Amino acid sequence: MLCLLACILLWGCRSGEKLYNKGKYDNAVTAFVKKLQRKPQDATALQLLPEAYRQAQKMHEDRVNNLLRSNNQLKWEPIRNEYRTMQRLYDAIHSSPAALKIVTPKDYSNAITGALENAAETRYDRGTALMQRGDKASARKAYDEFGAALKLIPNYRDAQARKDDAFQAGVVYVVVSEVDVRSPYFQFSADQFRDYLVRSLQQRNVNRFVVFYDERTARNENLRPDQYIALRFQDFVVGQTYVDRARREVSKEIVTSTTKDTTGKTINTYTTVRATIVTTKTTVESRGLLDYQIADISNGKILRSDRIPGSYTWFNQFATYTGDSRALSEADMASIGGRDLPPPPPQELFMEFTRPIYNQLEKDLRDYYAYID
CATH class of the missing domain: 1.20.58 (Methane Monooxygenase Hydroxylase; Chain G, domain 1)
Structure with missing residues (x-):
């Protein structure tokens, strides 16, 4: 233990001396003070601490003077930091009676307050x-x-x-328009699209200085918006149905009976069995485009515009057969089944094809409003 303690003390002294020689005077002062706390009579620390403190003080005060002479409006914050560093050295030296006997540190507390x-x-x-x-x-x-x-x-x-x-x-007040779909049949679904969008943008807190409103709420509150986002669906088709029926004939030779001749040889009797497989594939396509524009209300300038496509395909397949099931292969048997299902209602198809449009639009708006000048 004594050997270990001696090694620690020796390393602490050498560490402070190395820091001093490298010009790292702040760290050297701290190292020498810690050494004197453990060994008040350490010759190296007693010799080098005063000079290390003097060099540290000169370095920081030179920086302060350079900042004071500069035209930097925000110079008082780095000046305060320089004073605070020197005050930490003041406190460190005061924590060691041996250090305080050989160094009279300067108190920068008033300078810190003034700079602050x-x-x-x-x-x-x-x-x-x-x-x-x-x-x-x-x-x-x-x-x-x-x-x-x-x-x-x-x-x-x-x-x-x-x-x-x-x-x-x-604050920038942004109003999201009612969605123009050119079809009263889908107006309710379009309103849901807009409501989800506004609610999501509000909840995500895209930017503390941007507040989103839907057009109806803004009108009721007599809000004067700064920007207006116009949304319009166009070239959209909901529920375009394609039906493809495929008819396939299959057959297989099977053994219907087995006999033996006079020599004992097995003789098989074969017959051909047949079946017809009918596969029905129903595809319902929905697609469309959303145009959006962000306009500055004060001057009518278009700040951003884009067109976002979206699509959704509903698919159903089922197969039936007529004839002899023995004509069907394992693969044929696996394909048989399912049932003729009606496609989802048009409103649901509308929401499905607008889902990727919604995701892209929300991302575009979040990216755009995350940073504003």
Whole structure:
């Protein structure tokens, strides 16, 4: 145990010296302080700690001075970080009486507070200037600036109220139109399509600054939208039916009786059996296109437009036979069965062929609104 302890102390000293020689003065100070906590008379730590601290202090204060001379509006945040690093060294040295005897560290607590206040004020002023521009994109940036001020100093001035105002000013209200299907028979299904879409976009919280409404709700609430999504189904066919009947004759020779001649040889008597297999395949196709456009209400500009195809094929097959079942092979027997089923109702077929359209449209809108200027 004594040998192990000696090795640890020796490694700690050498580690601090290596860090010092590599110019990693912050880490070297910490290493030397830890060494003096364990061995207050360590010669290497006592010799190198003052210089390591002096070099660390010079390095960070040089960075602070360079930042102060810069035109970077957000310089107070990295300045605060430099002061905080130096304050950690101040606290570390104060944790070791042996270290405190040879180094008088500087207390940066007031400097940290000053930098923090300047950083919060800068963020607040930037948010105020952005709000004065009067456009939604700037309001959204102002929201982030006021949020940054509050993160630096909770309850800073009236930043929370300003942040709330910025959010309301930056929200984009998007109204999704009633779906034009050019067929009153499918209007209910089209309304379901639109309702599912709006509900999904709302629940997914695509973007905190984007709020989706269906056209009916927006009209009832007298909402003035910023953008309008027009949806229209066209060139669609629901329930186009194709019936294919195939008739196939099959036959097989089978043994009907067995006798033996005078020599004892077996003699088989054969007969041919026949059957007719009728296979009916019913295919019901539904397909269509959805056109959509996103328009800016303020200037009528088309922001995005696309056409999405979709299709759905319902299929049913059954087979029957007439004649002698002995004419059927194993494969034939396996194909026999099923029944003549009616296709789904048109409304269900409409929903099925619009399902891939819905999935693609929702993805397009989520991708588009995930990031807005």
